[in-house]
Amino acid sequence: MATERGANIPPIKIYSDKFEDHVVLITGAAQGIGETTAKLFAKQGAALILVDIEEDKLKRVLQEIEAAGGKGLIRVCDISDYGQCEQVVEDAIKTYGKIDVLIQLAAIYPFHSIIEHPIDLYQKVLSININASFYFIRTVLPHMQEAGYGRIINTASGTLQLPSPGQNAYVTSKGGVIGMTRQLAVEAGPGITANVIMPGLIQTEHAWNLLSKPDGTNPVFDQLSEKQCVHRAGQPEDVAYTIAFIASPEASFISGQIFDCGGGATFH
Numbered sequence: 001m002a003t004e005r006g007a008n009i010p011p012i013k014i015y016s017d018k019f020e021d022h023v024v025l026i027t028g029a030a031q032g033i034g035e036t037t038a039k040l041f042a043k044q045g046a047a048l049i050l051v052d053i054e055e056d057k058l059k060r061v062l063q064e065i066e067a068a069g070g071k072g073l074i075r076v077c078d079i080s081d082y083g084q085c086e087q088v089v090e091d092a093i094k095t096y097g098k099i100d101v102l103i104q105l106a107a108i109y110p111f112h113s114i115i116e117h118p119i120d121l122y123q124k125v126l127s128i129n130i131n132a133s134f135y136f137i138r139t140v141l142p143h144m145q146e147a148g149y150g151r152i153i154n155t156a157s158g159t160l161q162l163p164s165p166g167q168n169a170y171v172t173s174k175g176g177v178i179g180m181t182r183q184l185a186v187e188a189g190p191g192i193t194a195n196v197i198m199p200g201l202i203q204t205e206h207a208w209n210l211l212s213k214p215d216g217t218n219p220v221f222d223q224l225s226e227k228q229c230v231h232r233a234g235q236p237e238d239v240a241y242t243i244a245f246i247a248s249p250e251a252s253f254i255s256g257q258i259f260d261c262g263g264g265a266t267f268h
């Protein structure tokens with residue numbers, strides 16, 4: 001885990017039975033923040049449903065989880081298709097009988113100026129980044145309501161606070177996720193919370209490669225790190241630990257909120 005120069009962080013404790021008996025469905029689990037989050041829950045005893053469109057990467061993640069003593073299953077799914085999402089949830093309920101935690105991390109983040117943005121790609125961003133979140137909420141919620149327990153965690157982005165050129169579709173989609181989650185929080189029912197994780201710039205392979213220069217430098221990461229209160233690049237683990245807190249039973253009095261995990265780049 002990366003630390004800021006001068007910081008002296010005590011070792012982070014992982015409790016192997018923390019999420020024992022919890023069933024956790026994670027979208028976007030094949031890489032990046034989703035993969036890291038899946039592995040954190042697996043280490044803490046959860047049974048996982050790993051959802052992504054990338055079959056080979058999903059298989060690798062599950063193999064690594066199982067090799068480390070974790071458990072779960074994979075479901076290849078294009079989350080922009082309602083029928084496929086519904087099937088994933090049906091399968092999960094057949095296998096595990098319940099879903100305690102829904103974590104929606106899958107998204108795409110293409111860069112195009114407003115006037116050059118291909119219309120089909122704009123619609124695809126909204127479809128994957130917003131509509132799919134609704135599809136899973138719609139299908140998972142009845143099971144959580146029956147159980148009287150649930151944690152739903154949707155993903156926004158620090159770009160809502162600090163938008164850059166070229167991100168109109170993405171920022172719009174992430175704004176929609178916040179509205180969706182606040183409304184869900186009031187309708188979800190007893191025992192069920194709905195919250196938003198808002199990562200700042202996080203050093204996933206995808207985000208890093210997208211922003212790095214041919215000489216290997218990454219001025220966007222460097223400049224933001226300067227601006228943050230915590231002067232280092234955000235890591236997938238930072239987001240995973242925050243999600244694990246929101247997903248825990250003890251977070252039962254927190255709903256409809258945004259968790260900004262961005263090193264304090266902006267204030268709310």
Ligand SMILES: NC(=O)c1ccc[n+]([C@@H]2O[C@H](COP(=O)([O-])OP(=O)(O)OC[C@H]3O[C@@H](n4cnc5c(N)ncnc54)[C@H](O)[C@@H]3O)[C@@H](O)[C@H]2O)c1
Pocket residue numbers: 027028029030031032033034051052053054077078079080104105106107108109128155156157158159198199200201202203204205206207
């Ligand atoms: N990395 C960052 O700096 C950053 C910052 C703010 C917010 N976020 C958000 O965090 C989340 C994870 O980001 P990341 O950097 O790990 O992303 P990533 O690109 O590494 O991973 C996204 C995953 O979503 C999957 N996916 C895409 N389209 C799909 C579809 N139609 N069906 C199923 N799966 C699909 C991809 O295959 C991939 O595995 C996203 O919601 C992103 O918007 C990331």
